[in-house]
Amino acid sequence: MKSARLLLAGAALAACFVTQVVRAETLNFGIISTDNSSALKQRWQPLIDDLNKQTGLDVKPFFATDYAGIIEGMRFNKVQIGYFGNASAIEAVDRGNGEVFAKVKYKSGEAGYYSLLITNVNSKWKTVDQVLKNTHDINLGFGDPNSTSGTLVPSYYLFAKNGISVRSDFKSVLPSSHEANMLAVVNNRVDVATNNTDMVETLRQTHPELLEKVRVLWKSPLIPSDPMVWRRDLPQATKDKLRNFFDHYAQSDPREQAIMAGITGMSGFEDSSDAQLVPIRQMALFQKKQQVQNDEHMSDEDKKVQLAALDQKLSQLNKVAAK
Structure with a gap:
């Protein structure tokens, strides 16, 4: 009887160990909602497929309707690795046990990207000065509350520095994704909207005829390129696999380079840390x-x-x- 109990205990321990290994090797990859989930899946799935093949991990894409969904996913360990903007990465680091380990690189050679204020090419608002002087007559398409380029950067550099309160000075403020704000401008549903050069590049690749309907009124200082974040408590062996993959991905393989180019003009990844959030x-x-x-x-x-x-x-x- 004692031997049977020992065997059962050993089996339970082994099962527990196997469960831990499976959990360590099965990851959800969170991707912030800069676009609708089907478009994001189309762009990112080929990279995730390569990640699984080259590392032996079981990585699944994880989408949410807003940035907060990915942040909360990491906080409650529903997301173990993710693609974030800088502002949302701060939340993931501070509240979700996250850590920046890499950042994206761009085909253009830029060290980052830019926030924009855009309007329809036929809009009566021809300059950013006109917008700043007439905010009470303007409907503003604004970014997700956790968006760096859609909210934080324009709030500071464009509006706060000019004494404008986004909350009280505009006729109306309609927070949404970069894609939705771009389409709202194209279809004259808002007067002006925040956006970024990544979304402009996406539109250039997918619907260049729509880009002809957009006028850029303002361009921000450079924003550090978007970070990749993993949970600090991932097993070191898993982190090593992930780092090795992202360090080498799209460095020379033309197919991988094409996949990266399809993700808003990216060319690959390079090592980074929480310091880029400073x-x-x-x-x-x-x-x-x-x-x-x-x-x-x-x-x-x-x-x-x-x-x-x-x-x-x-x-x-x-x-x-x-x-």
Whole structure:
């Protein structure tokens, strides 16, 4: 009887071990919703297929209707690896046990991409200055709340620096994906919209006739290229497989290069770390400072306390950036 119990315990232990191995080798790959899920799947699935073949992992694509869905997926371990924007990567790192390990490279040779403000080519709004002076007459197509190029960058560089509150100064604000905002501009459903050069490149490849209907009014400073994030608690052996794949993918193989080019003009990947998020963190804190300073409902004492805390965080980030 004792031997039977030992055998059963050993079998249970072995089953537990097998279950852990399977979980470690089965991953969900989260992809932020810059476009509709069917379009994203069409672009990314060939890369995921190659990832599975070359690593022996079982990687499945994971889509959500907004950026928060991918962030929460990583937080609750429903997503173990993902393609993020910089702002959403901050949330994945801070709240989802994430870690930046790579970033994308572009065929153009650029170290990143750009946020845009766009309008229809036949719109009466011909310049960004016109937009800034007439916000109360303008319907704005805005980005996902966790979007770097659709929300954070234009909020700071375009609007906050010009004393404009997105929340209160526009006639209406309609948050949506880059694809939806692009189509809203093309079809004159909004006056202006935020977007980025990645989506412009996608439109250039898929529907160049639609791109002819778009006018760019404003272009941001360079945004660091999008990061790849994995959960910190992945087994080291799995991380090694992933890093080896992304380090070498599309370096010389023409088929792989074509797959990457189909993902909004990318050419491959290179190593990165959480350090690439520092400029975006600084931007977010500067924006938060401006919100506190302009908050008419906050007491002077509360403002003083919050601004001191924000200045301390900025000082710490500045030290990191200096290194």
